[in-house]
Amino acid sequence: MKTISLQSELTQLIKRDHVHHDLPISSLIEKSLMRGEGKLTATGALSVETGAYTGRSPKDKFIVKESSVADKINWGSVNQPIEKETFANLYKKVIKHLEEQNELFVSQGFAGADPTYRLPLKIINEFAWHQLFARQLFIRPTEDDDQSFENGFTIVSAPTFKADPAVDGTRSEAFVIISFEERIVLIGGTEYAGEMKKSIFSVMNFVLPEQGVLSMHCSANTGQEGDTALFFGLSGTGKTTLSADPHRSLIGDDEHGWSTHGVFNIEGGCYAKCINLSEEKEPQIWNAIRFGSVLENVVLNDKTGQPDYDNTSLTENTRAAYPLEAIPNALTPSIAGHPNTIIFLTADAFGVLPPISKLTKEQAMYHFLSGYTSKLAGTERGVTAPEATFSTCFGAPFLPLPAARYAEMLGQKIDENDVDVFLVNTGWSGGPYGVGKRMNLSHTRAMVQAALHGELRTVETTVDSIFGLHIPLHCPGVPDSVLQPRETWTDKEAYDAKAQELAANFKENFQKFDHVSEEIKAAGPK
Incomplete structure (x- = not known):
């Protein structure tokens, strides 16, 4: 036709x-x-409601x-x-x-x-x-x-x-x-x-x-020495929060390209989840919500016009949209060199993955292809509680091409640029969702900073018996007991059972990648 x-x-x-x-x-x-x-909020942001659709409809x-x-x-x-x-x-x-x-x-x-x-x-x-x-x-x-x-x-x-x-x-x-x-x-x-x-x-x-450019669902920032970091993760895992670092320049919070010259932002703004947002924990996002920004589905106090970020009566997927320049240390133009560090973020609802672990290249490819996290409530219609999910390359809903195309490009760039790769769990510790607690944000920030500053390269590690991950025994600013997930559980047998359950889910999901090398297949849970 x-x-x-x-x-x-x-x-x-x-x-x-x-x-x-x-x-x-x-x-x-x-x-x-x-x-x-x-209507305008007390801070000057425009507050809107989106009706029946409070998230994407994939x-x-x-x-x-x-x-x-x-x-x-x-x-x-x-x-x-x-x-x-x-x-x-x-x-x-x-x-x-x-x-x-x-x-x-x-x-x-x-x-x-x-x-x-x-x-x-x-x-x-x-x-x-x-x-x-x-x-x-x-x-x-x-x-x-x-x-x-x-x-x-x-x-x-x-x-x-x-x-x-x-x-x-x-x-x-x-x-x-x-x-x-x-x-x-x-x-x-x-x-x-x-x-x-x-x-x-x-x-x-x-x-x-x-065009030979790797497109990525990740946030990115760069340090004063020009060292660049990428943060991969699905919505709600902490990409925006962890990349908005007052001591580093923000390249972008969600979408990037990686060319032969380095990394560049695809967007000109940020679209941050703001459920439970506080000035103390996330001051850069808090201060960016002013005149010109948009608040989606955030309930306002009728008398004061102040946003109630803890109110989930409309949705848990409350959002703030603001231009990149609303972040004081945003990089302009949002272009930087090749990454030194890559961090995969996961919000593990099983509560069994370590808060941080160092990945070999094969493990990096395995976890990139797996893209494990918990789908958080409100991100999509019909999701009312966290669900374990695997999203290839941490962005399956947005990938028109076969996953192998993106994975092969990432693996090549890790090799070419000698990049350190870490898996960081921003999810639950001490038990699964409903029993354990969400990872302490200050501990997560300390672990990320240690990774970015190279402080974990020489730290002694232990290998997790189920997931094969290299877990640091020590990390500046974090209690040693927090680093070992099994030790945070009161019921150790319950931990073992839940870890085996998640490992089985990894294996089942990875069966669809029968085209990858045996080395990558072997890099998953034992």
């Missing part, structure tokens, strides 16, 4: 009189308030099955195909819906801080606050930037348009559809702004490897 050109309809749409182009942040906030989309995500990409995409439950004609018909309905709105909001931006690899973006929104979110999360053009939109992608977001699954070929009223040939991301039926951010990350996870 002949390719249906849809960009021309977008061009006509954004020329209409009801479209606002590149409004400043203050005007977008004013529009949001006038339209009743949100089962409603599709990629158009097009000849140029069909043989490259790793089709399955994550990358669900949708036919070109089905997409085109739904797209036309969305365009008609947007034409009928009183106002639309449009701006341009980028994904990718490195000019060599940046992707031009055009963002079309039905909500003013969605446009504010996009302006803060994507990279904002300057007067010196090339304003051309050649080979760019367009996000079309229509949250009040509800699909009819029986007619439109979707699973529900909500949909997130990527067309690589038309270079369009079509979003509807959901008010959750994070779908815009993550859909472009999925696009970059296809585009960058094709």
Whole structure:
């Protein structure tokens, strides 16, 4: 079938009189308030609610099955195909819906801080606050930037348009559809702004490897000596918290590329979980939530307008979106050299993984492919308590290509740059979820600092009998007893049983990676 050109309809749409182009942040906030989309908090942030969808809806995500990409995409439950004609018909309905709105909001931006690899973006929104979110999360053009939109992608977001699954070929009223040939991301039926951010990350996870760049779901920072660190982990494992270090410059908190020159941020802002946020524990995030930032689904005190970060009545997936420059020590531009240290973060609900362990290269590849953590409540619809989960490369929902492609690139870069790799458990200690306690954040920070400063390279280690991990016997600022997970459990037999249970889960999950080397397979639990 002949390719249906849809960009021309977008061009006509954004020329209409009801479209606002590149409004400043203050005007977008004013529009949001006038339209009743949100209200200001006592600190000046815009507070909004996203309705029924308070997290991503991964089962409603599709990629158009097009000849140029069909043989490259790793089709399955994550990358669900949708036919070109089905997409085109739904797209036309969305365009008609947007034409009928009183106002639309449009701006341009980028994904990718490195000019060599940046992707031009055009963002079309039905909500003013969605446009504010996009302006803060994507990279904002300057007067010196090339304003051309050649080979760019367009996000079309229509949250009040509800699909009819029986007619439109979707699973529900909500949909997130990527067309690589038309270079369009079509979003509807959901008010959750994070779908815009993550859909472009999925696009970059296809585009960058094709250019020889490893795309990564990780945060990154750099020290005063130019030493760079990467923090891999799923939502809620501590990427944002641990990378926002007052003594290091923040490169970014969630999405990065690793080229032959070094690391660069894909985004221009941060999207931090703020459940139980406190000024004492996370001052940089706390202070970033001010005028221009967006709070999603955070309950406010009616009398004071103060956010109640401990209130989970709307969702546990409360979020704050703010520009990178809201962090005082953010690196500008957000580009740095090759990493010296990689840290894999996991929130282990079983409570059996050590708080920190040193990984061999083979173990690093094993745990990168496994991507184990606990899926935290609220991150996705229907998740109300932590669940053990394995997300390949710590970002399976956003990987259009086969996992081996990303894993092979990471392994090569670890070798080329002699990178130290650690596994850090920010989850539970002394028992599983519901019995034990969450790891002490100050202890986790101390362990991470020791890893970044090279203080664990010469420390004596013990090898865990089940997981084969090299556990330090000592770490500055951390009691020795905390480092050995079995010793934190009162019931040692219960620990052994739970550890064997998790080990079995690792083995079962890894069976799908039958193509990897025997050395990598042997690096998992015994």
